[in-house]
Amino acid sequence: MKRIGRPTNPLFGETANYKPKKLVVDKRGNLYIVSEGTFEGIIQLDKDGQFLGYFGSNTVGLTFLDKFIDLFYTKEQKAKLLNRIPKPYTNITIDDKGLIYTVTQKESGNAIKRHNTIGINVLSASRDRKMIDEDNFIDIAVDKDGRMYALTETGLIYEYDQEGNLIFSFGGRAIATERNGLFSVAVAITTDENGNLYVLDRERGLVHIFVPTEYANILHKALNLYEEGKYLESKKYWEQVMTYDGYSKIAHHGLGKAYFQEGDYNRAALHFKEAFSRRDYSDAFWELRNMFLQNHMGLILFVFLLIIILFVLIDWLSRTGKLSVKVKVKSKLISDILYMKNILKHPLDTFYYIQKKRHGSVLSASIIYLLFLIVVLFDYFGRSFIFNLNTNERSVGFVILTAAAPVGLWVISNWLVSSINDGKGTLRDIYIFTAYTFAPYILFQPLVILSTYILTYNETFLIDFASLIIISWVGVLLFTGVKEIHDYNIRNTIKSILLTLGWIFVMILIYSIVYMLWDQLTETAFGIVQEVLYRVRISR
Structure with missing residues (x-):
């Protein structure tokens, strides 16, 4: 011992x-x-x-x-x-x-x-x-x-x-x-x-x-064959499992593997989607996309060449004066919203005219913010199954709040900072120019989202790279907007942005502290009430 x-x-x-x-x-x-x-x-x-x-x-x-x-x-x-x-x-x-x-x-x-x-x-x-x-x-x-x-x-x-x-x-x-x-x-x-x-x-x-x-034994046999890599042999057992439970994710995944090995990529993709297996779904989608390109490559090249010829022809007719298309927008509100595209080519002029109140208004900026939130929702909920960001099943309200709150904090904080640092921009100017800086995201991010229905999981870097360029573009416009609206030099612009971010951090910190203290206070009060009620019952 x-x-x-x-x-x-x-x-x-x-x-x-x-x-x-x-x-x-x-x-x-x-x-x-x-x-x-x-x-x-x-x-x-x-x-x-x-x-x-x-x-x-x-x-x-x-x-x-x-x-x-x-x-x-x-x-x-x-x-x-x-x-x-x-x-x-x-x-x-x-x-x-x-x-x-x-x-x-x-x-x-x-x-x-x-x-x-x-x-x-x-x-x-x-x-x-x-x-x-x-x-x-x-x-x-x-x-x-x-x-x-x-x-x-x-x-x-x-x-x-x-x-x-x-x-x-x-x-x-x-x-x-x-x-x-x-x-x-x-x-x-x-x-x-x-x-x-x-x-x-x-x-x-x-x-x-x-x-x-019997159901468990069939399922265990299917799992054993699946884990040994014998997907085709496990197929009949997965089909039996599906007769017991048609919603079994693990059975859908096993059938997807079997169909993929058989070369039936359409059925494999359907089962992988039911099993929420993005990587395997991407593999099946890649095979389907490859087959589509092989079967329709001639038509795709013809359409692509036709579009290029059409653009070249329109450009030649425009330069020779044989084609002139002018659209006059009488509504100032619509004109202010469409003026958003001007910031892509002439950001300095855009910020100048916003400050001079020749373009932009609180109403048009509010509509642009609404478009921004719609694109955010589309970005979060509208991507393809492979790139869907809604893994935690967030609500629409939660997504809107997480997008709108930082923007609102930015506008308020930048106005507070500029008020004590000789900034010329008013709260109205900051509210409007910030909206216009989202133009690249509003105009181009939908194209990135649509591309998620074409690309596969292994091509994620293309989606990430395009999104990074768009976000960087928005950041550059935001920096330029602070500089022009407040008439700062580069040094003061950097200082203003850093102080603005600092104010945002302070606001979040104060909120977090108040939230923690309030939560503890309510728990303490609830505990006291429960103790009082308990002693009252005991005394009776």
Whole structure:
């Protein structure tokens, strides 16, 4: 008999937390211990109990607001107001290959991890999006085929494939009456070589045994063939799965792979789209686009040549005076809106005439802002499936707010800065010229969006490069507008822009602080009210 106690290695530390609650051992005899409250990671010991270090710690995710606050808070303020330590692991298991699996509570989207030999989570590298999970996982088990079964506090069981895709979920909590398959307090889960699941119910003192159904066996066969790369062999099983569940994303993806290998790219693209697999859909779309170009190249070249000849002819007729097209716009409002195109060629003249009130108005600028927001919405919701930005299903109101708020803060902040820095531009001038600087985005970004229906995932750099040019163009116009409207030199222009950005940061910081304090205040007030009501009921 041998006892292994608290690590004595100085690297572990005398004050380090050590409350072991879960343990696995690999084939070499190394111990991996989950200690309650230990946020540094899994404690790794060799077979003799010598401390080898911490294994695979969680990371702390920082939002944009967190990074922004970092610019202004001191270390002492961060320590008092912010809780930025990694979450400790909740449970651990190991598979036949020696890979370590962990679950973490309160870690939605990244609760399950599969660690390689150096502790890196290789499960996240196999997905281009977060897992479908919960933040209250308490245990995990892995079968002989690498499928993962995660158990929640509420008794739900999630089954995932090797890549972390959700297959299905079942189970739950027995609330009113006891029922087989539902738990009072589920605390542990494991599996055997036959695929049977064993779940321990602490409250009832039972072990629930789940045997795979016919549907589960068919699905597992399909997954095994798919993971071996035998897409055609798995096709018949995926089709059987679809008879049980026509909305199964994993079945759609498997059928897409089978049809792609058969050369039926139309059906493959349809199934990949149903499975929300953009990369595979892009591969099928590339094949379809290639076939279209091969079959219609002659017609495409003819139309392209015809358009060039038409433009050359119109240009020649215009220069010789044989063709003259003049369109007079009597409405000043429409004329002011169309004047937006003038900023593309003559930005200095545009800003001059805006300041002199010969072109532009508050109404025309408001309409241009409306066009800007429409293009933003089109950019966010209107791209092709491959380049769709709406991965988090944001609402229209949220997109409009995130686009309009920075613009509004810019206009107000620049007006405040110019008021104390001898800027000649009024609030009206700033409001109008800022709208006109969005002309490149309003006029050309729709073409970029339409190109997403032609390009593939591997050509993303073309979309990004074109968008970068348009945004840079808007930035140059904004810089020029500040210089001309306020009659600044380059140095004062840079100073004005930096101070404007500083004011924007200050406004956001003040809002974030007020929001945090108000949230804490409401929670405190709610807690006091609840305590008072509780004591009143007790006194009665």
